Amino acid sequence: MVVASSPGELGSLFAAFDKDADGRISAAELRLCMRAALGEDVTAEDAEALVASVDADGDGLLDEGEFARLLRAEAADVKEEEEQRRRGLEAAFGMYAVEGEGRITPASLRRMLSRLGARREVDDCRAMIRRFDLDGDGVLRFDEFEIMMMNA
Numbered sequence: 115m116v117v118a119s120s121p122g123e124l125g126s127l128f129a130a131f132d133k134d135a136d137g138r139i140s141a142a143e144l145r146l147c148m149r150a151a152l153g154e155d156v157t158a159e160d161a162e163a164l165v166a167s168v169d170a171d172g173d174g175l176l177d178e179g180e181f182a183r184l185l186r187a188e189a190a191d192v193k194e195e196e197e198q199r200r201r202g203l204e205a206a207f208g209m210y211a212v213e214g215e216g217r218i219t220p221a222s223l224r225r226m227l228s229r230l231g232a233r234r235e236v237d238d239c240r241a242m243i244r245r246f247d248l249d250g251d252g253v254l255r256f257d258e259f260e261i262m263m264m265n266a
Contacts, residue, residue, distance in 0.1 A: 138175035141165045207259045218254040
């Protein structure tokens with residue numbers, strides 16, 4: 115779902131979704147626009163559920179205020195998913211990192227891989243780190259680890 119950052123942008127987005135220009139967005143219009151604009155293939159049932167989730171007057175259609183609430187709810191969901199993903203990455207990073215140092219060394223990577231049943235030599239671990247070691251210091255900081263995990 116797209117998030118509008120200004121009232122004018124919200125109005126433009128609402129108008130784009132309101133294909134029949136009746137001042138209301140139906141579940142069918144929502145579904146069509148999500149597919150066309152975002153590449154999200156939403157089922158009719160899911161589109162109806164999205165509309166119902168913010169349909170304050172119960173007419174089965176979204177006015178501009180209800181549409182704005184839907185966008186805010188979707189943005190909050192995306193933010194929560196991002197926070198959960200980051201917490202998961204931080205936990206994983208902590209498993210590999212040298213305790214108290216906030217970095218993954220070739221030796222700490224080798225140790226964790228060994229615990230997971232994947233035996234590697236320190237030179238192999240050094241090569242693995244080198245691929246994502248942006249500052250060339252021979253270790254991975256969290257931001258480099260995050261990039262590595264996004265490319266995995």
